Amino acid sequence: MNPAKKKQTIRRIVIAALVLLALVAAVVLIARTMRRQTVNVFNVSEVSETYWGDSTELSGMVSEGSVDNIPLAEGMVESINVQVGDEVKKGDVLLKYDTSSYQLTLSSDQAQIAMLQSQIAQAQQDISAYRRMTPSEAVTPPPAPTPKPTPATVDVVDTTTPPSEQIEGVKYYNCTVDTVVRADVLKALASSGDRAAYRLYEGRDLLGLWFVSGEDLARYGEEWAPEDWTLGEGLTLNGDGTITIDSAAPHYGTFESRLPGADEDDDYDPWPIDPGSGYTAAEIAQMIRDAQASIQTYQRQLQQAQLKYQRDQLTGKSGEVKASDDGVVTFIADPHAITAGQTLITVKGSANAIVTVYVDELSRETLRPGDEVSVMSYETGSSFIAKVDSVGTEPSQEYSYDPSSSMYPVTCVAEEGDLELNVGEYCSVTPMQEQEMSDHIYLPMYFVREDDQGSYVLAAGENGRLERRAVSTGKIIWGSSIEILRGVTIDDQIAFPYGRSARPGNRTQHAELDQLYGY
DSSP states (O other): OOHHHHHHHHHHHHHHHHHHHHHHHHHHHHHHHHHHOEEEEEEHHHHSBOOOOSOOOEEEEEEEOSEEEEEOOSSOEEEEOOOTTOEEOTTOEEEEEOHHHHHHHHHHHHHHHHHHHHHHHHHHHHHHHHHHOOOGGGOOOOOOOOOOOOOOOOOOEEOOOOGGGOOTTEEEEEEETTOEEOHHHHHHHHHHOOEEEEEEEETTEEEEEEEEEHHHHGGGOTTOOOOOEETTTTEEEOTTSOEEEOTTSOOOSEEEEOSTTOOGGGOBOOOSSOOOOSSOHHHHHHHHHHHHHHHHHHHHHHHHHHHHHHHHHHHHHHOEEEOSSSEEEEEEOOTTTSOTTSEEEEEEOOSOOEEEEEEOHHHHTTOOTTOEEEEEETTTOOEEEEEEEEEOSSOOGGGOSSTTSOOEEEEEEESOSOOOOBTTOEEEEEEGGGOOOOOSEEEEGGGOEEETTEEEEEEEOTTSBEEEEEOEEEEEETTTEEEEEESOOTTOEEEOSOSTTOOTTSEEEEOOTHHHHOO
16 A cells, blocks of 8 residues: 555544544443432332222211201291200201291202312313413423525505404404515513414405414513414315314414404414423422312212202202200200301210211212221311211112112111210211222322323332333322333332433432421
């Protein structure tokens, strides 16, 4: 080989080797830099949810007890048939209401039940909406758009809009399908928060309006880079008087059709990228927990309202209120001097408390005489153990607030004899065999991510580094937590899987829950 060429070849090899070494060094440096970052990890035992299984929680009412405080109902009192000091037997008539006016009480009960059912449904919808929210930590800036040829710009002409079509605070423009709203105009709207409406014409025909909200555009963030927007792009005028909108075309507002054949389906509200909810994962989780707590409260109130309606139904048929147990009348109030809900008559008895539950056909099959149940008073929060004394074989239609189902009476006798319970007190009743807690782990759903390889969490490895841990998942409870069947144990530590430091290989450090939820 020619000595000159040989030297040139050697020189090239040396240069290539140096470049390769430099690249390797850069990669190592970057890797070390990333590994110097630390990420907080939290005990699974602290972030996991407690799930008591699909237990049968029934609603009951104290039918016999040491004290029977009979409240004044909304109906008109026709007569009071006892006096203070009278001894009464179970079933004796204590007072009587005018049955026609007592219907007001039943109507009030039904309205209360309907309102609580509506509140439960709304809270469940709220939880579904919260679940669909994207945490602000998970939102990445959209990629810069691919440069396009500069379109022929059509001037946007300011116009005076008929007063009947004006919306206060919105600036209107007359446009054609070829009108281009430039990217800097969209950025300016996002910055100012102003609103604009682009009236879209084809010839003399008004096709519709694009409504653009600067406040909505601002949700994209400061790094957002919009494209020039041709207003007619993606719109197709159909022969039946409707407009089809191609969701793949860039849009930055809500379109409302003005064609004679248009209907509500022509309205279009696009978001070309996910701008995020504006809430952190911790805030979303707290909103879900608050909604769940509200549902539990509404459900307890609903159970109480249903039981009250059942009892009032029975009273409303004859207007008679009867003694629920043997006892002595110790108090009678003037019905004209008190308001509905306050105690009208008190009868003091001495029998052990008996809780009567009205159950459907399916729940009746799960209870047997002698079974122990856990009873909790909704009014005082106190709990006690009772035993099932009898399970009704015939349905009690008087206590069915739902005409389509039959309800069966189940009586449960308290084992303790000195309980201070009021007759009519509302209780929850749960079979004792269902009190065992599930040993499965239920993690908040935002800790579990999914990609092409399946579901995973970011967990602390034995070497103190963060690692991707594949998990098998089961059912979702309460709309916010997911069952972990395999892959994570209660002794593990996991990281919030968003943010720059949440990368496999980074060092982990234990953190307390206040660093996750900010409380």
